[in-house]
Amino acid sequence: MKPFLNQDFLLQSSTAEHLYHDFAAKMPIIDYHCHLDPMQIAGDINFANLTDIWLKGDHYKWRAMRANGVDEQYITGTKTDFEKFEKWAATVPYTLRNPLYHWTHLELQRYFDVHHILSPKTAQAIYDDCTAKLQTPKYSVKNIITKMNVEVICTTDDPIDNLEYHQKIKQSNWNVKVYPAFRPDKAMNADDVAGLNQYMAKLEAVSDTNISSYSDYLAALKKRHDYFADNGCTVSDHGLEQIYAEDYTADEISKIFEKIRSSKTLAAVEVLKFKSAMLHEFALWDHEKNWVQQYHLGAIRNNNARAHREIGPDTGYDSIGDFTQAQALSRFLNKLDGTNQLAKTILYNLNPADNELFATMAGNYNDGKVAGKMQFGSAWWFLDQKDGMTKQINSLSSMGLLSKLVGMLTDSRSFLSYPRHEYFRRLLCNLLAEDIENGELPNDVEWTGKIVQDICYYNAKNYFSFK
Known part of the structure; x- marks a missing residue:
């Protein structure tokens, strides 16, 4: 295996x-x-947090959250960024065999060197770790793109x-x-x-x-x-x-x-x-x-x-x-x-x-x-x-x-x-x-x-x- x-x-x-x-x-x-x-x-902006760069505007994730019974206030509504991220983290375990499951963890690994499975148990630590990294010059938009060998x-x-x-x-x-x-x-x-x-x-x-x-x-x-x-x-x-x-x-x-x-x-x-x-x-x-x-x-x-x-x-x-x-x-x-x-x-x-x-x-x-x-x-x-x-x-x-x-x-x-x-x-x-x-x-x-x-x-x- x-x-x-x-x-x-x-x-x-x-x-x-x-x-x-x-x-x-x-x-x-x-x-x-x-x-x-x-x-x-x-x-060459830095995003405010992981929700800001990862969930805003991503209708792939939004569709999955709605299918998982998440209220719209936690998707496009007025809830805080972390509250929205928590709902995404709670949805991810239910995306098995959906490409979102692979993409989510590929992105955590390739950009943030995070190898934990995203779930309600790991949500706070992953959010804090990635958000802290996003505040550094290394994670400005241009540096993120350069990191991925984009020409x-x-x-x-x-x-x-x-x-x-x-x-x-x-x-x-x-x-x-x-x-x-x-x-x-x-x-x-x-x-x-x-x-x-x-x-x-x-x-x-x-x-x-x-x-x-x-x-x-x-x-x-x-x-x-x-x-x-x-x-x-x-x-x-x-x-x-x-x-x-x-x-x-x-x-x-x-x-x-x-x-x-x-x-x-x-x-x-x-x-x-x-x-x-x-x-x-x-x-x-x-x-x-x-x-x-x-x-x-x-x-x-x-x-x-x-x-x-x-x-x-x-x-x-x-x-x-x-x-x-x-x-x-x-x-x-x-x-x-x-x-x-x-x-x-x-x-x-x-x-x-x-x-x-x-x-x-x-x-x-x-x-x-x-x-x-x-x-x-x-x-x-x-x-x-x-x-x-x-x-x-x-x-x-x-x-x-x-x-x-x-x-x-x-x-x-x-x-x-x-x-x-x-x-x-x-x-x-x-x-x-x-x-x-x-x-x-x-x-x-x-x-x-x-x-x-x-x-x-x-x-x-x-x-x-x-x-």
Whole structure:
């Protein structure tokens, strides 16, 4: 029986241990998609306590606490930070087999050198120990990131963001590169006409553009796209239920835009046409600049209307959706490919039923010019756990080239999430080692180790245009 979470955690053979410790473990991290706050990085802040850095904003933990019968006052409410931590500590023993159990203890070990199991009995000592460490310079945000061997971070930023904190980070000459990623979801949200008009007012201000027509709107957004590029951005991202690829004409979109500016309600098909037109334009700009475009597809958000009213979005009430993906995705990519304007693309699915769909769809649009141009992205959100990662790796291995995968990403708001890269790397090494042990791959650990290092680091380094 192996000890819990020892150095060979998830590694089931000597071959797996060799692949991980000698090839994967020391590879730098390129975190090309996350939701970290650039203001906190620029300020190199120290968090007040363990709850402040670990529980605030972490809807994974919040969902588990609610499922364990914890009152909302101890989650997003007015209870003290330690009272909230106590409730989390009381929940952890009940998270057995949930990835939170592994992540919690990996994070305690890797960041704080705490090897105790978190429970009500250990809560006070762990809280006090970690909180004391968080007050020291060694645990400032930048030092926490550096500790995890991070080389590049891409945050997620709205087109109207002025990127002042990215500029401050760059001016600090810190050795970790922090770039913005262009996330224009709000700019195409024609479901909410009032909200979209409010957004356009903000866009007019930051772009110094009067927006009275669809062409004005595109010009203003293109200015922001250019501005992001001037600030080092080479990545876009979209978080959508599904790809939008309705047929439309320029005249139709102009008339739809006029209705939006007149605050008139749009028909469902008009919403789809507007979103389709916007998404296509963004993709053209990405190709023009040789950016990588990312599409996170399949989440159904804010399911609990009461909680959304009382607490707001991104608080743990989203889930996997069952949207139809294939036909629209094919039309969208085919239209871009047909004019030779399809940028490097990463597709992420949230519904595991779509694994093979996404793996095979990506393979339709490789053109031999860029290795791994079309990526079936790493397991995302509800799937970035042992079972989900394994299934994604197996689907990609069976229907594409695992060897060209650009590796893992955190997709997290927490500065303590970098052990997710380690988790992925251990699973990857164990799966490859299992094939070697079973005689399904040759016992060439040097070559397999090179592939491991490519997936963990070098593929991403070569794929993205980070400077």
